[in-house]
Amino acid sequence: MTRLLRTSEITGRPVVTLAGEDVAQIKDVVYAPGRGRVGAFTLAGRGLFAGPLPVALAWSSVVALGNDAVMIADEEVLAPLEQGVDQPATSGRQGNVLGARVLTDTGTDLGLVADVIVQVSEDDSACEVVGYEIESSDAAGSQADTLLIPLPETLSASGEHLIVPGSVTKFVRHDLAGFGAAIEGFRSHLGGED
Amino acid sequence: MRFSQARGQKIVSTSTAGTVGRVSGFVVDPSTSRIAAVRVKKAASGDTLPWTDITSFGVDAVTVDDAARITEASEKIASLSGRKRKVIGRRVLSTAGNELGRSSDVEFDQESGAVTAIVLNDEKTATGKVVGIGSYAVVWQED
Amino acid sequence: MPWWGWLIVAVVVIVLIVVGIMAIQARRRRGGVLIDPKRPKGPENTP
Numbered sequence: 001m002t003r004l005l006r007t008s009e010i011t012g013r014p015v016v017t018l019a020g021e022d023v024a025q026i027k028d029v030v031y032a033p034g035r036g037r038v039g040a041f042t043l044a045g046r047g048l049f050a051g052p053l054p055v056a057l058a059w060s061s062v063v064a065l066g067n068d069a070v071m072i073a074d075e076e077v078l079a080p081l082e083q084g085v086d087q088p089a090t091s092g093r094q095g096n097v098l099g100a101r102v103l104t105d106t107g108t109d110l111g112l113v114a115d116v117i118v119q120v121s122e123d124d125s126a127c128e129v130v131g132y133e134i135e136s137s138d139a140a141g142s143q144a145d146t147l148l149i150p151l152p153e154t155l156s157a158s159g160e161h162l163i164v165p166g167s168v169t170k171f172v173r174h175d176l177a178g179f180g181a182a183i184e185g186f187r188s189h190l191g192g193e194d
Numbered sequence: 195m196r197f198s199q200a201r202g203q204k205i206v207s208t209s210t211a212g213t214v215g216r217v218s219g220f221v222v223d224p225s226t227s228r229i230a231a232v233r234v235k236k237a238a239s240g241d242t243l244p245w246t247d248i249t250s251f252g253v254d255a256v257t258v259d260d261a262a263r264i265t266e267a268s269e270k271i272a273s274l275s276g277r278k279r280k281v282i283g284r285r286v287l288s289t290a291g292n293e294l295g296r297s298s299d300v301e302f303d304q305e306s307g308a309v310t311a312i313v314l315n316d317e318k319t320a321t322g323k324v325v326g327i328g329s330y331a332v333v334w335q336e337d
Numbered sequence: 338m339p340w341w342g343w344l345i346v347a348v349v350v351i352v353l354i355v356v357g358i359m360a361i362q363a364r365r366r367r368g369g370v371l372i373d374p375k376r377p378k379g380p381e382n383t384p
Contacts, residue, residue, distance in 0.1 A: 011368035020328025027368040044366035051365045066291015096369035
């Protein structure tokens with residue numbers, strides 16, 4: 001069974017070693033735009049006075065992404081932030097998908113990204129960005145305030161605009177139940193087009 | 195047997211047949227998921243009885259061959275003790291990152307001292323073993 | 338102003354500073370979803 005999660009459920013979750021120490025909490029989810037794979041998390045300290053930490057957690061070092069904590073083997077797996085990863089965080093909203101505008105390749109404005117949906121494989125080996133939760137502007141033909149759109153396996157993203165195929169509007173869902181099927185349907189639809 | 199049943203049990207010396215102390219608690223080594231030592235109260239020679247020095251952990255009493263087996267904690271046992279190293283009354287996280295609840299009791303094997311199950315405050319029991327006891331949580335590997 | 342007036346002012350200022358720092362740090366801990374900047378636009382990223 002794969003699981004679908006909102007990234008807002010992951011951010012803020014404690015990062016706990018198998019020895020039972022909470023060494024950090026998740027700050028940002030960092031993903032590669034081409035494949036949609038989540039590659040790493042940036043981290044913040046725990047506690048009321050803690051700010052961002054200068055280390056990151058690679059997805060490959062995650063032992064398990066649970067409902068209440070992200071488990072890692074030990075503190076040693078936290079690596080210094082690679083040059084550039086912290087840039088978007090410090091330079092305002094640039095590079096952050098949350099709040100970015102979603103456009104279809106036919107030029108329709110679907111709305112602003114409120115949340116990102118990731119799919120975690122059963123053994124926690126892969127974590128893939130599969131959808132956006134959007135605060136809709138009416139164009140998607142729906143009255144609901146928020147809607148879920150599936151993403152193709154490769155997508156174009158700049159932080160300012162996110163481009164999705166126009167046919168996505170046929171696969172819009174309003175809750176995570178059944179969204180897995182919408183992703184499947186959308187991707188096979190795209191595959192059929194080629 | 196559970197920690198709550200064992201607490202208060204007499205510790206009897208087989209050489210003098212006298213009570214030399216009472217069980218007041220346990221020190222668990224998370225690297226082996228075994229009891230490293232028994233905490234002792236009302237003993238003259240110390241407050242710690244290493245598990246390996248116990249002759250037998252019985253249903254009604256713990257036996258030792260000599261009262262001198264009860265000593266002050268060694269450095270290793272001291273490092274496993276303390277408020278943040280307790281197993282009872284703690285948040286319990288599974289190795290999958292799910293919170294199982296708060297621990298209220300522990301089941302252990304009287305022969306080996308192995309911790310075999312953890313009792314949660316909703317009276318559910320999770321079998322498995324301890325992998326870590328830290329300041330945030332007790333990390334539990336479920337069977 | 339009596340001496341305890343200054344004391345109250347000092348305590349209020351300290352409390353405001355502490356609350357302010359807590360609010361700023363809470364904001365800095367807040368996360369987002371970032372596109373990996375090591376891989377900006379490339380041929381495989383444009384459909």
